[in-house]
Amino acid sequence: MSTRPTTDKVKEAIFNMIGPYFTEGIGLDLFAGSGGLGIEALSRGLERVIFVDHDAKAVQTVRKNVAACGLEKRAEIYRNDAERALKAVAKRGLRFSVIFLDPPYKEKKWPALLSLIAGHDLLEASGVVVAEHPVGAELPEEAGNLKQWKRETYGITGVTMYRRTDEQKGDESDGEHCRLPREL
Incomplete structure (x- = not known):
């Protein structure tokens, strides 16, 4: 009861915007809750997803849901707070194709969190951060090398997506090494 699973309508809209399918890559599902977004990303072709949640019951739920889908070998599941998790994956030298960001x-x-993601350079050049939030929430236009790319509303839920900018040229990455479809 302490998790707020992303509704099917919002989940479908998110994957229609960023996919719908991946050819490879790693995802990070912060504030994983039930694990629905990360599991969906695995089912659509991500190689691996790291799930993080601070709540012990949420972590148990993610483990059960990942197991029910037979995805244990492609998932890492941790109980940790988001800030510490971001620092830990940075130490591992990981970069992500997609980061789902859905804090309470x-x-x-x-x-x-966007500043930490940018500061630790955790997003691949062609990657995307998907931030789920209440409609009316003030999210920054930019955070470090991340820039708002899309913002949509679904009832009381808002979804804001960020992409990396090419700091050398001052414009958005051209997606040359994109693992996501080029229409991003």
């Missing part, structure tokens, strides 16, 4: 709405952590 009342905590308003989006700006700080």
Whole structure:
């Protein structure tokens, strides 16, 4: 009961925007809750997803859902807070094709987490950060090398997506090494 699973309508819209399919890559599902977004990404072709949630019951739920889908070998599941998890994956030298960012709405952590993601250079050149939030939430236009790419509304839920900018040229990455479809 402490998780807020992404509705099917919002999940479908997210994957229609960023996919619908991946050819490879790694995903990070912060505030994983039930694990629905990360599991969906695995089912659509990501090689591996790292699931993180601070709540022990949520982590148990993710483990059960991953097992029910037979995806244990392609998932890493951790109980940790988001900030520490971001620092830990940075130490491992990981970069992600997609990062799902869905913190509890009342905590308003989006700006700080986006800054950490950018500061640790955790997003591949062609990757995307998907931030789920309540409609009306103030998310930054830019955070480090991340820039808002799309913003959509689905009832009371907002989805804002960020892409890396090419700091050398000052414009968005051209997606040359894109593992996601080029229409991004």
